[in-house]
Amino acid sequence: MDIERSRDRFAPHYLEHEKWKLGDYGAHPIDKYLRPGRIPHIWCSGCGLGISMTCFISALEESGLPLDKNCVVSGIGCTGRVAGYLKLDSYHTTHGRPIPFATGLKLGNPELTVTVFSGDGDLFAIGGNHFIHAARRNVDINVICVNNFNYGMTGGQVGPTTHLKARTTTTPYGNFEQAFNLPHVAVASGAVYVARWTTLHARRLKASIKEALLKKGFCFIEIIAPCPTAYGRRNRLGTGLNEMKYYKEHSVIRHNADPAEAELVLGGDILVGKFRDEEKPTFLDMQKEGTLDVMSGKGGSKK
Amino acid sequence: MKLWRKPLDADDWEPPKGKIYIIEERCKGCGFCEEFCPRKVLEESDKYNSRGYHPPEVVNPDDCVHCELCELICPEFAIFVLDAKEMESKKPKKKRGKGGGSKKTSQKKKSSKKQTSKKTKKGGRK
Numbered sequence: 001m002d003i004e005r006s007r008d009r010f011a012p013h014y015l016e017h018e019k020w021k022l023g024d025y026g027a028h029p030i031d032k033y034l035r036p037g038r039i040p041h042i043w044c045s046g047c048g049l050g051i052s053m054t055c056f057i058s059a060l061e062e063s064g065l066p067l068d069k070n071c072v073v074s075g076i077g078c079t080g081r082v083a084g085y086l087k088l089d090s091y092h093t094t095h096g097r098p099i100p101f102a103t104g105l106k107l108g109n110p111e112l113t114v115t116v117f118s119g120d121g122d123l124f125a126i127g128g129n130h131f132i133h134a135a136r137r138n139v140d141i142n143v144i145c146v147n148n149f150n151y152g153m154t155g156g157q158v159g160p161t162t163h164l165k166a167r168t169t170t171t172p173y174g175n176f177e178q179a180f181n182l183p184h185v186a187v188a189s190g191a192v193y194v195a196r197w198t199t200l201h202a203r204r205l206k207a208s209i210k211e212a213l214l215k216k217g218f219c220f221i222e223i224i225a226p227c228p229t230a231y232g233r234r235n236r237l238g239t240g241l242n243e244m245k246y247y248k249e250h251s252v253i254r255h256n257a258d259p260a261e262a263e264l265v266l267g268g269d270i271l272v273g274k275f276r277d278e279e280k281p282t283f284l285d286m287q288k289e290g291t292l293d294v295m296s297g298k299g300g301s302k303k
Numbered sequence: 304m305k306l307w308r309k310p311l312d313a314d315d316w317e318p319p320k321g322k323i324y325i326i327e328e329r330c331k332g333c334g335f336c337e338e339f340c341p342r343k344v345l346e347e348s349d350k351y352n353s354r355g356y357h358p359p360e361v362v363n364p365d366d367c368v369h370c371e372l373c374e375l376i377c378p379e380f381a382i383f384v385l386d387a388k389e390m391e392s393k394k395p396k397k398k399r400g401k402g403g404g405s406k407k408t409s410q411k412k413k414s415s416k417k418q419t420s421k422k423t424k425k426g427g428r429k
Contacts, residue, residue, distance in 0.1 A: 027326050028380045039380060045331035045356070050378025058375065200339070202375040241334045 033057045035087045046240015048199035048225025052146050053082055055202055059209035071105055071114045073098040075122035078153045079146045082117045096126025099134045102141045110284055113213060120147040121159040124180055135189035135218045140282040142212045142219045148227035156230030163266035167234045182222045183259040183275045192217035194276040198224040198247040217282050224270060320387035321369030323361050329381035332356030336373040336382055342366040
C-alpha cells in the first residue's frame with residue numbers, strides 16, 4: 001500500500017528507466033534503503049542529519065557489504081530516528097544504550113557489521129561510560145556520532161559538548177561548563193579509528209565511513225552538524241546554510257593531528273581530519289586467543 | 304574555474320554530463336545544493352511546493368559535470384543526478400500525463416494507466 005502511494009505521489013516518469021528495475025520503489029535512488037512511507041523525515045530545514053544519513057547510505061553502497069549482514073543501532077534523540085528511517089536491520093534502543101545493544105549484537109553474531117548511529121547527548125552524556133568501555137575493549141563496532149552541540153529534540157538544553165559560553169534554553173546566560181573533546185576521548189579510550197568531519201565535507205565523510213565499515217575494531221567518527229532551530233538560533237549562528245558557510249571558512253583539515261588540539265570553541269576554527277588509524281586485536285580475537293590458550297594448557301597467568 | 308593553460312589532452316577528453324532530477328515536494332528549501340554546487344547549476348526558483356518552500360531549479364543544465372555533490376549534500380533525499388547521455392539514449396516512451404479533475408476520477412484513470420504502463424515496461428525490458 002505504502003509502495004503504491006509513494007509511487008503515485010511524485011509520479012516520476014523516470015521510474016521506467018533501466019536503473020529502477022532493481023525492484024526498488026519511490027522516486028530517488030536512495031529510496032531503496034529507506035523505509036517506505038517514512039519520508040519526508042521530521043528533521044528541520046537546514047539540519048545536517050539528512051546529509052549524514054545520505055553519506056552513510058552511499059558509503060554502505062560503495063563498500064559492497066551485504067545489506068542483510070548490516071545492522072544500525074540508534075539511541076534516543078533526533079539522531080536516534082536514523083534507525084527508524086533506514087531499511088536495514090535497525091534498532092531504536094533506550095536512551096544512552098545503543099553501544100551495549102550493538103556490543104551484544106556483534107558478540108552474538110560476529111558475521112554482522114554493526115554501526116551505532118547516535119547523537120552526542122545520547123553517546124556521551126547518558127551513555128558515556130558505555131562508549132569508553134566499548135572503546136577500551138575494542139569491540140568491533142563503528143560508532144557515528146552526530147554532534148549538534150545540544151539536546152535538539154527536547155528543545156535545546158545544554159549537553160556535554162555544548163561550547164563554553166554558548167546560550168541554550170538551560171544556560172540563558174552562557175554555558176560555564178567545559179565541553180567534551182570527542183576525538184580526544186575516543187583516542188584516549190583506545191579506539192583504533194578516529195575521524196571528525198563536518199556535514200560540509202560530505203565526500204570525505206563518505207570515504208571515512210566506508211573505511212570504518214571495512215575496518216576491524218572500534219571505529220569512531222564525529223560529524224559536526226548544524227542545528228539551526230535549537231542551537232543556531234540562540235547563539236546567533238543563523239540558518240543551516242550560514243552554519244555550513246561557517247564550516248567552509250573555518251574548518252582546517254589536518255590528518256594525524258594531535259586530538260588534544262581538536263577542541264571546539266564557539267566562533268573558532270574546527271580541526272577536522274582522520275586523527276588515528278591503527279591496527280589492534282579486537283575483543284573477539286583476544287577472547288578466542290585466550291580460550292585457545294586455556295584449552296591447550298598454556299593458561300594466562302601461570303607463565 | 305579558470306585554467307591557466309589549455310590541458311594537452313583537452314580535445315580527446317570529454318567531461319561527463321549529468322542530468323539533475325529534483326523531487327520538488329520533498330524540498331525544505333535549505334539552499335545547500337544552490338550554495339555548494341561547484342558549477343552554479345542550481346538556483347532558487349520562484350514557485351512554491353505544497354509546504355511553502357521554494358525548491359531549486361536547474362538554470363544552466365549544460366554546465367553540470369555529474370559530480371553528484373548536490374545528491375550527497377541534500378538532507379531531504381530530494382535531488383539526484385544521472386548520466387545525461389545514458390538517460391538520453393533510454394528516454395521513456397510515454398510520459399505520464401498531468402492528472403486533471405477530481406481525485407476520485409483521477410485515481411481510476413491512474414490505476415488503468417498503471418496497468419498499461421506496466422505492460423509497456425515489461426515489453427521494453429525484453
